[in-house]
Amino acid sequence: MVPAYVRNVELTVSIEAGIPGLRLQSLSKINRIRGWNQPSKYFNLDKPLQVSLRQSTSMDTQFARRVRADFPILQTQMAGKPLAYFDNGATTQKPQPVIDALVKFYSEDNANIHRGVYELSQRATDQYEAARQTIADFIGANDVAECIFVRGTTEAINLVASSWGRANLSQADQVIVSGLEHHSNIVPWQFACEATGAELVVWQPDEQGDLDCRQLEEIITDRTQMVAVQHVSNALGTIHEIDRIVEIAHDNNSLVMVDGAQWVGHNPTDVSALGCDFYTFSGHKLFAPTGIGLLWGRRDLLEKMPPFQGGGDMIETVAFEKTTFAPLPSRFEAGTPNIGGAIALATAADYVTEIGFEQIHAQEQALLAYADKRLSEVPGLRVLGSNRSKEAVISFVMEAPNVAPLDIAMHLSKDGIAIRTGHHCCMPLMGHLQVSGTCRVSMAFYNTADEVDRLVESLIELAADRMEKQSKRSESASGETVGSGDSADQEITFAVASEASPCDAGEKLAEEFLMFDDPESKTELLLELGQELPDDFARLKQLTTAVPGCMSEVYLVGRPMPDAPERFEFAADSNAEVVRGLIAVLSQLFSGQKATEILEFDFAGYLRKIGLDSFVSAQRRSGLEGMVRRIHTLATAITERQNT
Numbered sequence: 001m002v003p004a005y006v007r008n009v010e011l012t013v014s015i016e017a018g019i020p021g022l023r024l025q026s027l028s029k030i031n032r033i034r035g036w037n038q039p040s041k042y043f044n045l046d047k048p049l050q051v052s053l054r055q056s057t058s059m060d061t062q063f064a065r066r067v068r069a070d071f072p073i074l075q076t077q078m079a080g081k082p083l084a085y086f087d088n089g090a091t092t093q094k095p096q097p098v099i100d101a102l103v104k105f106y107s108e109d110n111a112n113i114h115r116g117v118y119e120l121s122q123r124a125t126d127q128y129e130a131a132r133q134t135i136a137d138f139i140g141a142n143d144v145a146e147c148i149f150v151r152g153t154t155e156a157i158n159l160v161a162s163s164w165g166r167a168n169l170s171q172a173d174q175v176i177v178s179g180l181e182h183h184s185n186i187v188p189w190q191f192a193c194e195a196t197g198a199e200l201v202v203w204q205p206d207e208q209g210d211l212d213c214r215q216l217e218e219i220i221t222d223r224t225q226m227v228a229v230q231h232v233s234n235a236l237g238t239i240h241e242i243d244r245i246v247e248i249a250h251d252n253n254s255l256v257m258v259d260g261a262q263w264v265g266h267n268p269t270d271v272s273a274l275g276c277d278f279y280t281f282s283g284h285k286l287f288a289p290t291g292i293g294l295l296w297g298r299r300d301l302l303e304k305m306p307p308f309q310g311g312g313d314m315i316e317t318v319a320f321e322k323t324t325f326a327p328l329p330s331r332f333e334a335g336t337p338n339i340g341g342a343i344a345l346a347t348a349a350d351y352v353t354e355i356g357f358e359q360i361h362a363q364e365q366a367l368l369a370y371a372d373k374r375l376s377e378v379p380g381l382r383v384l385g386s387n388r389s390k391e392a393v394i395s396f397v398m399e400a401p402n403v404a405p406l407d408i409a410m411h412l413s414k415d416g417i418a419i420r421t422g423h424h425c426c427m428p429l430m431g432h433l434q435v436s437g438t439c440r441v442s443m444a445f446y447n448t449a450d451e452v453d454r455l456v457e458s459l460i461e462l463a464a465d466r467m468e469k470q471s472k473r474s475e476s477a478s479g480e481t482v483g484s485g486d487s488a489d490q491e492i493t494f495a496v497a498s499e500a501s502p503c504d505a506g507e508k509l510a511e512e513f514l515m516f517d518d519p520e521s522k523t524e525l526l527l528e529l530g531q532e533l534p535d536d537f538a539r540l541k542q543l544t545t546a547v548p549g550c551m552s553e554v555y556l557v558g559r560p561m562p563d564a565p566e567r568f569e570f571a572a573d574s575n576a577e578v579v580r581g582l583i584a585v586l587s588q589l590f591s592g593q594k595a596t597e598i599l600e601f602d603f604a605g606y607l608r609k610i611g612l613d614s615f616v617s618a619q620r621r622s623g624l625e626g627m628v629r630r631i632h633t634l635a636t637a638i639t640e641r642q643n644t
């Protein structure tokens with residue numbers, strides 16, 4: 001049966017503006033039906049109010065109920081709300097059979113493999129090698145020796161780029177990677193090219209982020225030895241035409257390495273039919289544990305490749321004069337592997353096979369269509385990427401009102417909804433699409449239409465809240481700037497010293513933060529501090545480049561104080577509310593203070609003291625480290641100038 005999240009009931013309520021009685025009656029009915037919160041907040045009641053009621057199909061409820069029962073974590077709560085987990089592109093949740101397989105291995109079968117003659121070791125060895133066979137069958141590999149257990153996709157690509165790359169590339173050669181690649185399919189090839197002198201060529205996507213195979217035909221040359229490409233874009237969800245890419249590359253005598261990280265958990269994989277030369281994926285994106293994955297490679301290629309790492313298990317004989325190496329696959333599995341992980345990976349493969357990829361794919365595609373449609377109801381939300389063949393991934397930004405991805409993720413988190421924000425380890429693609437980051441909703445077969453509804457309702461609430469705040473801000477700004485000329489001409493506001501020294505300022509701020517024990521209240525306090533910051537974003541953006549390493553956009557300028565050049569003052573702003581809060585903290589601590597005292601201040605220790613360290617490490621890309629680094633660089637320049 002094909003699932004469908006159709007709107008089975010389409011109820012249209014026309015509301016005559018100015019007849020409150022009618023409105024109240026209609027809304028209370030709607031409330032009773034859906035438990036809908038304050039719908040009037042989101043609709044312009046001058047227009048007819050369209051209310052759509054979605055009735056779950058039996059597929060939605062039965063299938064979801066059945067599979068969700070297998071995932072203990074999906075029964076838990078986040079921030080006091082049922083967890084709605086939409087970060088499956090980063091890692092998937094684990095079903096009970098996979099958890100049980102791990103527990104069983106460590107409770108009953110744990111021993112090192114390939115070495116012991118005792119029964120336990122042989123049992124562990126048998127299970128490990130049986131897992132290899134299961135995975136070989138799962139991906140359509142004809143030869144089990146071509147299947148090498150690795151830590152994950154990253155390690156597999158490093159293995160191929162290092163071992164095959166260094167043995168086969170030279171100055172005359174080229175490697176092509178697409179402009180959509182995850183950093184793990186870029187950086188290892190950069191290493192290989194740097195080591196061998198080969199050239200790294202980028203196959204750029206179009207403006208939407210789509211790869212056009214005609215473009216590949218244009219850039220591939222007889223110097224191209226390797227084309228390394230994702231099967232599915234982790235940032236946008238687009239499915240790439242691997243068959244065509246393989247055809248073009250092979251016609252050109254080039255090899256193809258496919259990064260299948262985002263494909264394998266959602267579709268059947270057949271490496272033999274794909275015809276590629278190397279294929280890799282990570283177990284944790286296939287409902288298996290972290291720390292285990294697979295590299296599949298053609299035997300004739302693998303056999304000619306030098307070992308990637310040296311150590312136990314990968315050798316045949318070791319002598320100081322000469323070491324010889326084990327045959328495939330051990331040759332590439334130096335040291336004790338993740339035995340339990342491999343066994344659990346095989347269990348995960350069996351688990352999805354039993355559910356059936358037809359069912360999984362249909363369910364996810366129905367969810368994708370439903371989420372696409374419902375997200376279009378969120379004001380100012382722009383989906384990135386085209387509508388070409390896609391996995392159940394939606395990458396979006398909120399532009400009107402403008403809400404930074406970091407703020408969106410934090411708001412959703414409070415509603416129990418987990419999404420990923422940032423550059424998704426695809427910085428070149430983000431640059432190409434001219435965004436600093438996106439919000440990514442990546443779904444799996446256990447997600448439901450109800451979770452999509454919660455996501456959309458939470459986003460609509462956020463948009464409404466932002467619009468209200470922005471209109472209040474612009475009202476008060478227009479009041480303040482009467483007669484003061486064009487705001488673009490105004491000077492940047494450098495914060496004056498809040499106390500006599502950074503230590504004194506720190507003491508004062510600490511009193512406020514230490515009043516709260518829980519992270520939520522500390523976050524609230526940060527947000528409040530951020531609201532007091534002057535709005536300098538547009539002006540600072542014109543003046544300087546973004547602070548690197550930030551998940552949101554952060555601009556910071558600093559200078560010696562004109563009348564006290566041993567002191568440092570700065571102004572900074574961000575498009576993320578929470579980062580504005582962190583800027584306010586930095587500003588109170590450091591702006592207007594002596595450069596020497598700023599450099600002496602133990603900022604990491606201070607964060608620990610006020611209980612913001614865990615918050616900051618969880619949001620490590622929030623820009624704080626980057627800002628502190630920039631403040632230190634500028635303060636150091638002042639002290640150096642003072643010393644000369």
Ligand SMILES: Cc1ncc(COP(=O)(O)O)c(C=O)c1O
Nearest residue numbers: 152153154182184234259261282
């Ligand atoms: C397309 C793609 N390639 C590679 C990776 C890296 O995978 P891992 O961190 O499991 O090695 C990811 C992870 O998100 C990915 O999405």
